[in-house]
Structures are given as structure tokens and as C-alpha cells.
Amino acid sequence: MQWPLLPQSPRTEFEAVTLTPARLVPVLGHDGLTLTQSLATIEYLEEIHPTPSLLPGDAASRARIRAIAQHIACEIHPLNNLRVLQRLESSAGTDKHARDRWYAHWVTEGFKAYFPQVGRRN
Numbered sequence: 411m412q413w414p415l416l417p418q419s420p421r422t423e424f425e426a427v428t429l430t431p432a433r434l435v436p437v438l439g440h441d442g443l444t445l446t447q448s449l450a451t452i453e454y455l456e457e458i459h460p461t462p463s464l465l466p467g468d469a470a471s472r473a474r475i476r477a478i479a480q481h482i483a484c485e486i487h488p489l490n491n492l493r494v495l496q497r498l499e500s501s502a503g504t505d506k507h508a509r510d511r512w513y514a515h516w517v518t519e520g521f522k523a524y525f526p527q528v529g530r531r532n
């Protein structure tokens with residue numbers, strides 16, 4: 411795995427797991443910190459550099475943007491992660507074709523709910 415956003419790439423498996431126990435990217439190194447989880451990292455960046463803001467001005471718009479981001483991060487993405495798909499194949503005996511249909515189903519469902527949220531103004 412590549413670690414392009416860290417000041418120093420882990421040299422061993424042990425270092426990598428120490429940096430990010432969940433073994434997921436992105437991982438961002440900043441100011442001696444190792445930041446994981448994309449939404450937490452975005453909030454951190456927003457807090458240390460509030461201007462210009464990554465989020466829109468009013469509370470309602472910010473809530474809408476956060477809901478969309480969480481929809482992707484919590485509803486869509488976990489089901490199509492590589493390790494989840496691999497586990498589906500190895501433990502449930504699912505062949506690649508069935509695995510891809512399962513994957514496509516959940517991505518389609520996720521985006522059916524995603525697009526109306528993006529188009530909405532309030």
C-alpha cells in the first residue's frame with residue numbers, strides 16, 4: 411500500500427498497523443499527528459484552516475452537506491470496500507459474478523438516494 415500523504419512511509423507492516431490500526435486509507439500526517447477517517451480529517455482541516463471554509467455559510471446548508479458526505483461514507487462506501495467484497499467471496503462462498511451483482515445492487519441503491527439529496531436546495 412502507498413502512503414503518499416504521510417511525511418514518512420511506514421517501512422514495515424507493524425509500522426503501518428500502528429499508524430492506522432484499521433489499515434485503511436486515507437491517512438494524513440500533519441503536525442506530528444496521524445489522522446485517519448476522511449470525515450474526521452476534513453473536520454480537522456476545517457478547524458485549523460477555517461478560511462476559506464470547506465463548508466457553506468449557514469447551518470442548514472452545512473447540515474445538508476454533512477448528510478450527503480455521511481451518506482457516502484456510512485451507507486455506500488462500507489459495503490463496496492475491497493475487504494468486504496473479498497470476505498463475501500471467501501466466507502460466503504459467493505462467486506465473483508454474484509459478488510459483483512451484490513455490489514452493484516448496493517451502489518445503485520446508494521446513488522438512488524444520493525442524487526436527489528445533491529439536487530436539493532434545502
Ligand SMILES: N[C@@H](CCC(=O)N[C@@H](CS)C(=O)NCC(=O)O)C(=O)O
Nearest residue numbers: 434435436447448449483491492493
Ligand atoms: N471510513 C473510512 C473508510 C476508509 C476506506 O475504506 N478506505 C479504503 C480505500 S477508499 C481502503 O483503505 N480499503 C482497503 C481495504 O478495503 O482493504 C474513511 O472515510 O476514511
